[in-house]
Amino acid sequence: MVVFAHIPPPHHGQSRMVQLLLEGLARNSSREAPGAPLRFFHVNARLSEGIEDVGRVRPAKLFRLLRFCGAALALRFKHRARVLYYCPAPGQRGALVRDWLVMLLCRPFFKHLVLHWEASGLGEWLARSAWPWERALTRWLLGRHSLSIVLSEFNRRDVQMLRPRQVVLVPNGVPDHCPDFAGELLPRRLQRAEKRRTLLARRPGTPAQTGEPPEFFEVLFLSLCTREKGVFDALEAVAQTDRRWQAQGLPLRARLTVAGAFPALEQKRQFERRAVELGMLPPTAAGLNGAIDAAFGDREDLLVFKGFVSGEEKYRLLRESDALCFPTRYPAECFPLVLLEAMSFGLPVVTTDWRSIPEMFPAGYPGIAPVGSPSVMADKLDLLAREYHGRELRVRYQQEYTADIFARRMAEAIRPLTSGGGTP
Known part of the structure; x- marks a missing residue:
């Protein structure tokens, strides 16, 4: 699996959860039986310099994004990765354009697409604020993907318009820094x-x-x-x-x-x-x-x-x-x-x-x-x-909500796709 998502900095919920996911999958893979590891490769797709830069449109971000897409494709062919992991945009037009470009360049080369909904609001924005052509383009580029991972029952409404083949609920989790x-x-x-x-x-x-x-x-x-x-x-x-x-x-x-x-x-x-x-x-x-x-x-x-x-x-x-x-x-x-x-x-x-x-x-x-x-x-x-x-x-x-529970649930959701199972 190629994980196309950035880790801190900037520090915000989504970047921290990607970092926890990578750490958790590494721990989980080390505990698995030989011959059945969940192999993953990370593209740290950081576009923003700091928290104040998040959401801003700058030409430099486009060139970075193209470089990250190239890195993802290189990993796909070098390691024969089957799955592309991605965190879709919230209800923001600029961030959605980024998603369109990544899907256009990368998705055709992967058998499975996993969307992890760490941000909320895209489904509501598409229904209420998007132009008809934006809804159609989003459905074409992000729709009918193999797996949507949502964080709550409320979050399911974001994925309905994209008609994923499978939806799994996995709440976030964080490490226990208070064991005493x-x-x-x-x-x-x-x-x-x-x-x-x-x-x-x-x-x-x-x-x-x-x-x-x-x-x-x-x-x-x-x-x-x-x-x-x-x-x-x-x-x-x-x-x-x-x-x-x-x-x-x-x-x-x-x-x-x-x-x-x-x-x-x-x-x-x-x-x-x-x-x-x-x-x-x-x-x-x-x-x-x-x-x-x-x-x-x-x-x-x-x-x-x-x-x-x-x-x-x-x-x-x-x-x-x-x-x-x-x-x-x-x-x-x-x-x-x-x-x-x-x-x-x-x-x-x-x-x-x-x-x-x-x-x-x-x-x-x-x-x-x-x-x-x-x-x-x-x-x-x-x-x-x-x-x-x-x-x-x-x-x-x-x-x-512990980090270990989160990592185990994520691995259970994703592993069938990486091991040859799942619906393309």
Whole structure:
């Protein structure tokens, strides 16, 4: 199989899942019986220089794409690869043109095409926004492929128009970076939850009256910092939560830590100004003409900005936070990895009922709010401050969303095509 997809950088959900797929297939192949390995070859088809370059049309990208197509064909003939693996575009015309070109140049030379739907929205865009000739061309170049791998039941609607011969549901999975959860992290989370319950059950009386310093309910936003990903709604929700507690004179404050990059400077300035208006930052934090050089806020403010984080710093934030707030309405959102990572750390989540997201959680999970409703999200944050709901998320992760489960399911779906089975 030739895997035609890029790995980080840039860092986003699809590139990370491709990397996890390659690592997982390598582990899976090493465990198989001799004579039955799943052989794969990777073309790192990276077109964008950084996250801000994703979706932009530049002539240099065309030449890179042609070079990547040549590399895929060279691997196909050198290793007699039967299967082409590809992640199709979301509902974006520029990205779809890329898909057309790859399919036109590469698909005729492979017996099987596997489409892995890591982005959402193409089916909806084709039905509602595409020109008739665009729908026809997409059906011709991508349709009737051997296998579609979808991440959720909601995601199936994207593939219906292309009429794949087989559809398999394989949710994403992520590595377990908290193997000590039960013995170390869970007791700390339960202890903090009990302390918050005690504070929130007190009779009204401000910390200033009692001389007691406030405790903080630490809320984390961990994603690309855009309106569509929900960073502004997270700010509003945490600010409302804090105001409610202050109005009741409770010795508990809500603090938001933002970990992610702002791709647009103007949105970063708007976010900072709104934080000052809400009292999450002091007025002096706005800086000269509202410009922010790198990071704003410190541990004394109600808003802390970390910028892009990865590795141990990200895992530290997931360990030390009390809740994740991810109010996404991103059009291409499919199966957000940040939610799986939070589950793996037993971190309670407040998120939206956007696209596939409700399917990811246990039935009846109380942290899901309507899109664009900061006041409802504030209600959810207040609830999760009083009741710990992270243990069931950790169980859900262990049962459905580990990296090994993901790799095994992917290998089971793809192997029949690479070994000579499947329908051409």
